[in-house]
Amino acid sequence: MTEYDYLAEISTYLKQFLVEQGYSELLAQRINLGVNLLIAIIFILLLDQILRRIIISGFRRFSNKTKTTFDDYLAQGNFPKYMAHIIPLIIFEQLIPIIFNDFPGWMKFCLKAVDVYLIVLVVWILRSITKSVKGYLKTKPYFKDKPLDSYSQVGIIFLWAIGGLVIFSELTDQDILQFLATLGAASAIILLMFRDTILGFVASIQVSINDMVRIGDWITLDKFGADGDVIEINLTTVKVRNFDNTITTIPTYSLISDSFRNWRGMTESGGRRIKRVLQIKASSVKFLSGEEIEDLKKIQLIAPYLDRRQKDIDRFNTERSIDKSVAVNGRNQTNLGVFRKYCDEYLEHHPAINKELLMMSRLLPPTNEGIPLEIYAFSSDKVWENYERIQADIMEHLYAALPYFRLELHEKPTSHDISRLKS
Structure with missing residues (x-):
């Protein structure tokens, strides 16, 4: 027995x-x-x-x-x-x-x-x-910056789908293949029901393969008001912690259907761009006299430049017998040109500027708000707080330096200015 x-x-x-x-x-x-x-x-x-x-x-x-x-x-x-x-x-x-x-x-x-x-x-x-x-x-x-949550969710959904099919076959004694053939007729309804999941899955694969977004990337997506670090990428959504500590949830599919900005290139590069403009008052731009040039030579950063530049100008004017009784004749130095050179030298000697990346000061087309002088450089430190301090330090110095070159910033008149003129 x-x-x-x-x-x-x-x-x-x-x-x-x-x-x-x-x-x-x-x-x-x-x-x-x-x-x-x-x-x-x-x-x-x-x-x-x-x-x-x-x-x-x-x-x-x-x-x-x-x-x-x-x-x-x-x-x-x-x-x-x-x-x-x-x-x-x-x-x-x-x-x-x-x-x-x-x-x-x-x-x-x-x-x-x-x-x-x-x-x-x-x-x-x-x-x-x-x-x-x-x-x-x-x-x-x-794998730290890969959308593993998306893959995990897809795998779990696949497991439950297979489990559901096996359970259905067990309860109804119906062959799974026959059931799948019947299910094919309702594929349109199934696609409609799982549209977001399917789109999210496809988007997750494309995001990963094309390396569009990683966990920890700083992205900006104006359509959804997102501006911060990616903290999670799953099957249907991407979570972004904004810099005000709010959380923005973005559909994963939006990353391939809409335009967004990924700042990873900046963080992986050698510096963070500084691009600021000083609006110079046009009426303050003028030719420099000999006395003014001698006075500006007291500024150490541009003293060698002024000496070398003035010798070249004098030689040019002498060789061509230029009448310098009128300042506009021949070649001359301007306070704006010298200040522009000072900006270049100041950036060149600033310890927080990456000298291997593009660095310059340039004049933009004049507007009704003055002559734009653009400062273009890259800070070596890419941390946001430090970057803002470096940028502020440079611009504050240049603002304070303008009067030494007899230049003025263009400003719209305030009510105080108007009332002073009336009086």
């Missing part, structure tokens, strides 16, 4: 005893079923508790001894707990034919219910592994 036959014989003792005591066959079967089911459930629950404690504690001791952190993520994802459920569930499935021997209809229902739970349990185990892989890869420098 096999163990299965032995258990089947034991399970009928109560029924036989009740029949001998005068109970009806149906009542005896139902009482026997209830008692056997109660005993089986208690046994399975106790076995599950014991195995869960053994497996979880054993897995914890094992993970503490290993150097890798992957098993730690498995423990956090309840992988040992889910694995502990498998053995009791399989044993219970083997006991169902014995317990429901006199009730074949109920036996079929219970077997299907246990099979469905087993399928769900397998999906949970695979989902736990997927999440653990995602958490582990996030600790690796190479």
